[in-house]
Amino acid sequence: MTDVAAGFSMVFGVIAVGALVGRLRVLGENAPQVLNRFVFFVALPALVFGRVAVADWSTIMAPSSAVSAVSALIVGVGVSSLTRLLPGVSGPAAVIAGLSSSYCNAANLGLPLAVHVLGDAAAVVPLLLFQVGFYGPLTLTLLESLTGGRGLSPRILIRSALANPVVVAALAGGVSNACGWRPAGPVDGAVSLLAGAAVPVALIAFGMSLATVRVLDSATVSRRTLAVAVVGKNIVHPVVACLLGVALGLDEAMLLTVTVLAALPTAQNVFVYADRYGVTTGLARDAAVISTMVSVPVIVAVSALLGRW
Numbered sequence: 001m002t003d004v005a006a007g008f009s010m011v012f013g014v015i016a017v018g019a020l021v022g023r024l025r026v027l028g029e030n031a032p033q034v035l036n037r038f039v040f041f042v043a044l045p046a047l048v049f050g051r052v053a054v055a056d057w058s059t060i061m062a063p064s065s066a067v068s069a070v071s072a073l074i075v076g077v078g079v080s081s082l083t084r085l086l087p088g089v090s091g092p093a094a095v096i097a098g099l100s101s102s103y104c105n106a107a108n109l110g111l112p113l114a115v116h117v118l119g120d121a122a123a124v125v126p127l128l129l130f131q132v133g134f135y136g137p138l139t140l141t142l143l144e145s146l147t148g149g150r151g152l153s154p155r156i157l158i159r160s161a162l163a164n165p166v167v168v169a170a171l172a173g174g175v176s177n178a179c180g181w182r183p184a185g186p187v188d189g190a191v192s193l194l195a196g197a198a199v200p201v202a203l204i205a206f207g208m209s210l211a212t213v214r215v216l217d218s219a220t221v222s223r224r225t226l227a228v229a230v231v232g233k234n235i236v237h238p239v240v241a242c243l244l245g246v247a248l249g250l251d252e253a254m255l256l257t258v259t260v261l262a263a264l265p266t267a268q269n270v271f272v273y274a275d276r277y278g279v280t281t282g283l284a285r286d287a288a289v290i291s292t293m294v295s296v297p298v299i300v301a302v303s304a305l306l307g308r309w
Helices: 002-024 031-053 063-084 091-102 106-118 121-147 154-162 165-179 185-212 223-247 252-262 268-277 281-305
Strands: none
Touching (some): 002 031, 002 185, 031 121, 031 165, 031 185, 063 091, 063 121, 063 223, 063 252, 091 121, 091 223, 091 268, 091 281, 106 121, 185 268, 223 252, 223 281, 268 281
């Protein structure tokens, strides 16, 4: 229990620093937007490129990795489709709702929990690569097309993808990996430094947004849509992952791994994406906050039920 709490306390600590900085207005009124743009255009592409360029594809193609990827897609598409039917929910807002229900906080929560609960930091790497190398770029391409009012034709999707720095970084990392070239020396150092800024800066920006905006403000966030996204993330996602793991015959350790990873809360990257395209930032922010609080007892329960606590 102490190890799980330690993983969450690190995240809450950095968010609290961001909230304090925002309350004191140390960085000015537009700082959250500027920091989010830095993450989106600089730090996050560096993180994506660095991860994809050195990825072990044999690990990514393992059955447990397939469970993490397929469960995220099932829940994301399902929640997006469901929320799209709700009154007043636009296409881009439905995409953010789906992302909030299926894009896991794998970096700053997944890594420490993988060490302390699962006993293996490498367990979270395939999920990280799937999210930053495929899932994130895919949804960003959809958002680019939907918010630009240009439809979803193949030509528009390709053009939107190539205009997105995260997508370009994922493609560049894949080409680098396929060619056997790995960043080294000053290049590796620069990429690593920039990538290291992605998570803490995103958390600081997230905390700053909490200093000036109320969570669960019905004037800015549809509580019905938020409820669907949070239930999808904290309940439906781990259940779907567990059922898929059982169907594929995963052993007890792997079943625990995929279920715990699916139970991770909404990543702050979703807030960064929503802010970038000016789409339901309140939903992304509130989903991250509430799903993080709910995920603590959920992960404890999953660990106890699957016999590794």
